[in-house]
Amino acid sequence: MAIAEEEKVTLEKDAAEAIVHVSLGDMRKAITALQVAASLDPHITRALIYETTATAPPEELHAFLLSCKRDGFHPARRRLQELLDIYGLAGTDFVNQLHRAMYDAEFLEEKHKLSLTEMLAEVDFRLVEGGGEALQLDAMCSSICRNLAD
Secondary structure (H helix, E strand, C coil), X not given: CHHHHHCCCEECHHHHHHHHHHHCCCHHHXXXXXXXXXXXXXXXXXXXXXXXXXXXXXXXXXXHHHHHHHCCHHHHHHHHHHHHHHHCCCHHHHHHHHXXXXXXXXXXXXXXXXXXXXXXXXXXXHHHCCCCHHHHHHHHHXXXXXXXXX
């Protein structure tokens, strides 16, 4: 907050919390997130922080998981593509953000979190090794849908 005041920008409280979330405790990342957002608008909102840091908000990731659980593959796949487009995410970024958000998803049972963690690690490895992003993300979505089906 002190940096925002010094820079003469308005930082909403939930935007400050978003900066903490996206920076993962790294002060340099936090300052960069603030600077990038401030370069676009002196009134910094939570939405602006997530948009400018290529980070999907946790509730959007939870909604994707719920879509996999409740709606099935095709609606979940559409939601996944929307998230990638809206937040400008690469496949590996999405996988890592989903992994992080999964642990706060109270609607997931422990056994689901365990199996999804293993699957996400495999998808991340295949993406890093050069596997086709579209196919790997479709396979991930399919696997999540299968794991979470009631």
